[in-house]
Amino acid sequence: MIANTKQQAVLLAIDENKHLEGALLPILHRIQHDLGHIPSEHVIDIAEALNLSRAEVHGVITFYHSFKTEPRGKHVIEVCRAESCQAKGGRAIEAAVKAKLEIDFDQTTDDGEITLEPVYCLGNCACSPAVKIDSQLYGRVTEESVSDLIDSLKAEQH
Amino acid sequence: MTIKVFVPQDSSAISVGADQVAAKIRAKLQTINGIELIRNGSRGLFWLEPMVEVETAEGRVAYGPVTASDVDSLLEQGLLDGAQTHTLSLGLTEEIEFLKKQQRLTFKRAGIIDPTNLDDYKAHGGYKGLERAITMSAQECVDEVKASGLRGRGGAAFPTGIKWQTVLDTPGEKKYIVCNADEGDSGTYADRLQMEADPFGLIEGMTIAAIAVGADKGYIYLREEYPHAHQRLNEAIEKAFDANLLGDDVLGSGHNFDLEVRLGAKSYICGEETALLESLEGKRGEVRAKPPLPAIEGLFGKPTVVNNVLSLSTISIIFEQGAEAYASFGMGRSLGTMPFQLAGNLKRCGLVELAFGVTLNQLLNDFGGGSASDKPLRAVQCGGPLGTYLPESQWDIEMDYEALAGISGVLGHGGVVAFDTTVDMSEQARFSMEFCAEESCGKCTPCRIGATRGVETIDKVRANTDREANLILLTSLCNTMESGSLCAMGGMTPYPVKSALEHFNEDFFLPTVEETSTAEGSLPTAEGSQTIEISIDSIKKAGTSS
Ligand SMILES: Cc1cc2nc3c(=O)[nH]c(=O)nc-3n(C[C@H](O)[C@H](O)[C@H](O)COP(=O)(O)O)c2cc1C
Ligand code: SF4
Ligand code: FES
Numbered sequence: 149m150i151a152n153t154k155q156q157a158v159l160l161a162i163d164e165n166k167h168l169e170g171a172l173l174p175i176l177h178r179i180q181h182d183l184g185h186i187p188s189e190h191v192i193d194i195a196e197a198l199n200l201s202r203a204e205v206h207g208v209i210t211f212y213h214s215f216k217t218e219p220r221g222k223h224v225i226e227v228c229r230a231e232s233c234q235a236k237g238g239r240a241i242e243a244a245v246k247a248k249l250e251i252d253f254d255q256t257t258d259d260g261e262i263t264l265e266p267v268y269c270l271g272n273c274a275c276s277p278a279v280k281i282d283s284q285l286y287g288r289v290t291e292e293s294v295s296d297l298i299d300s301l302k303a304e305q306h
Numbered sequence: 307m308t309i310k311v312f313v314p315q316d317s318s319a320i321s322v323g324a325d326q327v328a329a330k331i332r333a334k335l336q337t338i339n340g341i342e343l344i345r346n347g348s349r350g351l352f353w354l355e356p357m358v359e360v361e362t363a364e365g366r367v368a369y370g371p372v373t374a375s376d377v378d379s380l381l382e383q384g385l386l387d388g389a390q391t392h393t394l395s396l397g398l399t400e401e402i403e404f405l406k407k408q409q410r411l412t413f414k415r416a417g418i419i420d421p422t423n424l425d426d427y428k429a430h431g432g433y434k435g436l437e438r439a440i441t442m443s444a445q446e447c448v449d450e451v452k453a454s455g456l457r458g459r460g461g462a463a464f465p466t467g468i469k470w471q472t473v474l475d476t477p478g479e480k481k482y483i484v485c486n487a488d489e490g491d492s493g494t495y496a497d498r499l500q501m502e503a504d505p506f507g508l509i510e511g512m513t514i515a516a517i518a519v520g521a522d523k524g525y526i527y528l529r530e531e532y533p534h535a536h537q538r539l540n541e542a543i544e545k546a547f548d549a550n551l552l553g554d555d556v557l558g559s560g561h562n563f564d565l566e567v568r569l570g571a572k573s574y575i576c577g578e579e580t581a582l583l584e585s586l587e588g589k590r591g592e593v594r595a596k597p598p599l600p601a602i603e604g605l606f607g608k609p610t611v612v613n614n615v616l617s618l619s620t621i622s623i624i625f626e627q628g629a630e631a632y633a634s635f636g637m638g639r640s641l642g643t644m645p646f647q648l649a650g651n652l653k654r655c656g657l658v659e660l661a662f663g664v665t666l667n668q669l670l671n672d673f674g675g676g677s678a679s680d681k682p683l684r685a686v687q688c689g690g691p692l693g694t695y696l697p698e699s700q701w702d703i704e705m706d707y708e709a710l711a712g713i714s715g716v717l718g719h720g721g722v723v724a725f726d727t728t729v730d731m732s733e734q735a736r737f738s739m740e741f742c743a744e745e746s747c748g749k750c751t752p753c754r755i756g757a758t759r760g761v762e763t764i765d766k767v768r769a770n771t772d773r774e775a776n777l778i779l780l781t782s783l784c785n786t787m788e789s790g791s792l793c794a795m796g797g798m799t800p801y802p803v804k805s806a807l808e809h810f811n812e813d814f815f816l817p818t819v820e821e822t823s824t825a826e827g828s829l830p831t832a833e834g835s836q837t838i839e840i841s842i843d844s845i846k847k848a849g850t851s852s
Pocket of ligand 3 (some may be wrong): 225228229230232233234268269270271272273276277278490493494
């Protein structure tokens with residue numbers, strides 16, 4: 149089945165996972181993956197399927213950093229803020245990316261293209277500093293290399 | 307004869323270009339017959355990644371760090387024959403000092419085998435442990451773990467055999483084996499490396515655990531940040547089912563074991579075992595009060611073994627080689643080997659598996675090669691974000707659980723993060739508090755509110771606003787968090803903060819413009835200022851008023 153609407157995507161996620169033990173996280177992951185966020189108007193569907201209250205589902209969504217209640221940009225850049233990356237100049241990378249995109253963490257550029265997010269360790273500490281752009285992990289990055297990567301994202305859109 | 311060329315498919319190797327190197331080699335070799343390109347895991351020599359290896363009659367030879375643009379010249383200079391004239395030549399892999407000096411047990415297959423090739427796994431000792439376990443009684447299996455001396459590698463270092471005994475002794479129709487693959491500690495990556503390089507090792511260990519305690523269902527709670535590990539594990543699990551190494555009547559033993567990977571959702575606290583169980587149940591990852599222990603009332607209230615990736619992977623090795631062989635490594639109550647993970651500002655960052663008792667200095671210098679920058683090392687954080695910062699005077703410490711605890715240090719999951727002299731330790735202390743505020747599960751006040759107050763207080767110290775009073779406040783805050791928190795998140799966040807204050811005191815007293823002319827020495831130190839007691843109530847008030 150292919151989901152054409154948000155409603156269908158939500159129902160599909162519920163359908164495929166509700167038989168699992170502890171089904172809520174798998175359902176939320178699937179919706180987050182397919183729609184890029186968990187639409188608040190559909191929290192009720194999830195709640196009803198799992199016999200939970202709407203508040204309970206909302207409480208779970210807001211607890212985890214992965215689940216977003218609003219759509220994000222077309223691309224997501226995650227910059228590692230944790231210690232190993234700090235030791236290798238991560239703070240400067242963080243500042244440079246913010247300056248280049250003219251946004252802070254958890255914000256999206258005005259054109260809706262890029263969302264910037266902090267991350268606390270990508271498990272790439274032996275190749276710090278690390279950033280992740282969409283699903284691609286990068287290690288030993290420099291201010292210049294990250295800047296180039298951002299430029300290539302921007303070039304893609306034209 | 308087929309020539310085997312290896313290019314790691316490890317996340318870190320990919321993050322520095324391994325996929326491009328593999329693609330280039332593949333394109334080049336399309337026209338040559340008899341060449342096999344294998345995407346192995348990493349050997350853990352990360353400063354050399356992407357590290358390409360070629361099998362020769364003398365053993366595997368290595369080249370690194372290779373970029374896609376080096377591929378042409380490597381091939382021209384005889385890569386396929388293992389020629390060693392190229393500037394990137396590293397000689398025989400096993401002879402590389404960093405690797406040669408290690409004692410690899412848990413990681414003995416990492417980087418050597420094709421990760422999801424079951425035959426390859428078996429050819430390297432795989433599934434010998436399980437075959438042995440199914441001939442033993444449940445109690446004999448648990449006794450074997452006890453005899454090995456294995457202590458949990460996730461951080462708390464609790465004896466694994468004793469945990470298993472509790473689960474075995476607790477009656478129950480349904481029991482679970484849960485693998486903690488949340489690996490949230492910054493500066494650590496051994497779980498990831500292991501799952502990507504040798505996923506069957508973990509699966510076998512979990513199956514042995516299931517047989518030992520009588521469980522029939524297992525979950526691997528994997529952090530979402532590890533998509534490659536996810537893929538590798540799912541592939542390996544499928545193959546294990548196909549080969550009757552999972553599922554009903556495993557190897558004809560009469561035991562059933564079903565195994566599934568579940569993803570976390572970016573929450574550090576979900577690495578704490580009870581928060582992890584809540585999360586697996588589909589709830590907010592809030593820490594449970596103990597007792598009851600998870601071993602007695604764990605997942606869905608059932609007796610549950612929760613063990614780290616490395617603990618469970620090591621089980622396969624213990625059952626393959628025998629408890630005694632494993633326990634012959636190590637010192638005192640820290641038996642076996644520990645996979646240390648070198649990170650931060652070191653020349654050679656990578657995985658070092660060694661018997662307990664190696665000194666921090668040896669790790670930093672003999673293995674790590676010292677500072678990667680032109681500035682000397684100044685501070686080392688061991689044991690993740692809740693671990694203390696150690697000054698140079700403590701780097702002769704022998705790395706075992708008890709020795710580190712003796713200097714208020716933490717071995718934890720084995721992370722070692724080195725900083726050079728550009729580090730500002732008041733900034734690091736601030737970050738520790740900020741991280742706690744960000745990742746606290748919110749259940750108890752000292753942690754939830756205390757950490758936020760901690761950030762504000764350190765900000766005031768750094769801005770030289772009422773500095774002396776705020777340093778006193780910071781110390782009391784730390785004491786309150788340590789004594790009044792339900793779990794180690796709030797309880798240990800003060801460790802890095804207090805160690806920064808104690809050993810790097812000068813960083814909290816950066817002279818301001820007016821001060822540069824006044825005499826030094828009259829400033830208060832953190833130690834002398836522990837007299838003011840701040841009650842939990844007053845923090846609570848402070849918290850609600852903002
Ligand atoms: C805040 C916090 C975070 C933790 N994170 C992890 C983790 O990411 N991985 C892990 O294996 N253990 C983690 N632990 C330790 C677990 O609670 C638990 O001790 C461990 O999973 C038990 O397995 P082991 O005995 O094999 O180490 C964490 C503990 C705390 C308090
Ligand atoms: S110390 Fe922090 S993380 Fe731990 S239970 Fe309390 S609030 Fe939650
Ligand atoms: S600290 Fe940045 S990747 Fe681990």
